[in-house]
Amino acid sequence: MTGIQLTEVSKSYGRRRVLDRVTLDVGNGVLGLLGPNGAGKTTLLRVLATVAGADAGRVELLGRDARDPLERVAIRHRLGYVPQEIGFPRGFTAFEYVDYVGILKEMTDRRARHDEVRRVLEAVGLTTVARRRVWRLSGGMKRRLIIAQALLGDPRLLILDEPTDGLDPEQRLRLRDTISALAEDRCVVVSTHQTEDVAAFCPRVVVLHEGSVRFDGDPRLLAAAATGRVWRSDQRDPGARLAWRTGDGGVRQIGSPPAGATLVEPSLEDGYLLLVGDCARAVKATR
Numbered sequence: 001m002t003g004i005q006l007t008e009v010s011k012s013y014g015r016r017r018v019l020d021r022v023t024l025d026v027g028n029g030v031l032g033l034l035g036p037n038g039a040g041k042t043t044l045l046r047v048l049a050t051v052a053g054a055d056a057g058r059v060e061l062l063g064r065d066a067r068d069p070l071e072r073v074a075i076r077h078r079l080g081y082v083p084q085e086i087g088f089p090r091g092f093t094a095f096e097y098v099d100y101v102g103i104l105k106e107m108t109d110r111r112a113r114h115d116e117v118r119r120v121l122e123a124v125g126l127t128t129v130a131r132r133r134v135w136r137l138s139g140g141m142k143r144r145l146i147i148a149q150a151l152l153g154d155p156r157l158l159i160l161d162e163p164t165d166g167l168d169p170e171q172r173l174r175l176r177d178t179i180s181a182l183a184e185d186r187c188v189v190v191s192t193h194q195t196e197d198v199a200a201f202c203p204r205v206v207v208l209h210e211g212s213v214r215f216d217g218d219p220r221l222l223a224a225a226a227t228g229r230v231w232r233s234d235q236r237d238p239g240a241r242l243a244w245r246t247g248d249g250g251v252r253q254i255g256s257p258p259a260g261a262t263l264v265e266p267s268l269e270d271g272y273l274l275l276v277g278d279c280a281r282a283v284k285a286t287r
């Protein structure tokens with residue numbers, strides 16, 4: 001069964017079209033979603049999490065039609081969602097918070113639910129702080145707590161909006177590992193601003209720009225698209241599309257290289273920045 005099948009999905013807020021005929025077919029594995037601020041990533045994830053409806057197009061999740069209210073309930077029983085914004089009820093411990101979400105998910109058998117709460121807290125490395133009040137947890141721990149609640153009930157579809165945001169490098173690695181393991185037999189969509197996250201654990205990446213899919217494929221192909229367009233020198237080149245100082249005192253530059261430039265191996269970040277820059281120029285030219 002396909003996890004996600006979107007066909008020509010569009011959504012607008014007022015007169016602004018935020019998703020523009022998005023078509024996607026996603027099976028098991030991790031799909032990384034990249035895009036600049038305002039590209040429509042969160043809106044797309046909200047549609048996938050059945051929090052927001054599409055204005056047009058077909059949204060099929062876990063083989064069910066998300067527009068049908070009964071089918072939607074069935075989808076939600078098998079879906080885990082980590083939203084971008086987090087709010088916690090006051091006074092709860094980590095355990096009580098996840099347990100509360102379990103109750104909302106209609107996990108009525110108390111003992112089985114508590115076992116499940118312990119399992120998901122363990123999965124994100126929060127067992128030792130299970131009895132600590134949420135307001136006393138660090139920002140990174142709170143992010144992991146939100147991920148824990150999404151894992152309740154072993155969902156087949158996981159929608160994660162910037163899950164690694166605010167995590168320290170060790171926790172980030174640990175979470176990447178957890179997500180990769182989960183994705184072996186389920187469909188996981190992860191939005192992020194970190195190209196290194198995508199390079200590290202997403203075999204497939206989708207780039208959104210102004211609500212449209214501009215790239216869908218292997219991250220290595222996105223990086224390779226910048227081959228011959230990334231160079232390094234000591235001085236900033238006025239003709240470079242993008243240029244930034246690197247830690248070793250040099251300048252990394254993207255665009256059409258000047259004669260004699262020392263070309264370097266492009267990274268996923270280079271390929272992404274070049275693509276987004278090209279999209280922005282194309283949009284500007286049509287306005």
Ligand SMILES: Nc1ncnc2c1ncn2[C@@H]1O[C@H](COP(=O)(O)OP(=O)(O)OP(=O)(O)O)[C@@H](O)[C@H]1O
Binds near residue numbers: 013040041042044
């Ligand atoms: N509820 C809403 N009402 C009106 N406009 C909205 C609403 N939610 C989002 N938007 C607008 O839709 C566009 C896409 O927003 P969205 O949050 O989906 O982008 P994003 O790619 O997730 O951005 P970011 O990387 O900054 O989180 C933005 O212009 C935003 O202002």
